[in-house]
Amino acid sequence: MIYTRRIYFYETDGQGVVHHSNYLRIFEEARGEFLRSLGLPYSRLREEGYEVVLLEASCQFKQPIFYDQEVNVEVHLTEMNRYFFSFSYQVFVEGKLKALGKTKHCFVKDGKLVSIPAKLRDLLTCEFHEEN
Template sequence: MAFEWPLRVYIEDTDAGGIVFYANYLRYMERARSEWLRSLGFEQQALMQAGVRFVVRDLNIRYRKAAVLDDQIVATTELAEITKAGMTLNQTVIRRSESAEKTEERTEELLVDAQVRVACINNEGRPAAIPADIVALMKT
């Protein structure tokens, strides 16, 4: 099951035409990854102090539709694979209709989907094993 992080598109996210600037989808996905870790009980700052850092190693992204000013969107994160020193995450950004929140039936449009490979590194920037407690929680 994917972790979801709700967002709204603000004027600062858009270009002159009110369309989300393409690089901002990467910011939305970064927030969803950070909040996913937080939901598992891991704060980024505490991880860094413990010598555990997660960095994007590779990214494959597909832009399907544009988000626009005032859209309610959701960035998702789902673990696809985990290795000793990295993981692959499937991430999406979807648009949800306002009425969807008030009913059991949701209207969603896929805007962006990406496969993100994340590496675990230590404070010196070298590959490091993901601690076992983090792996265990990620797999739940």
């Protein structure tokens, strides 16, 4: 899936470059839209008592991104087992790779680690096999 958005001024630092902390926010937006595209937005998962927990995150900065540039974020499910799932992110501006990211997640319900809900596991399994 590709998530597209424009960079806002408040996301930049004193040099006019997107501040490093905002990449994780962009990844979260892209991941949220990915789940929404599968028919299971965060809001619905939360209504069912689930929380998606971020366990790990990394970002490799290739080239700076500036205010008002449009970014395209390619989101890919890269790993999934009974409890954990991971995504990779490629951030492009005008076709040029600007950053690479990875996140790892799990589900928590009532404060305890739970297996990935069956509905989502089925949808993610289909997505995972289509991409690989």
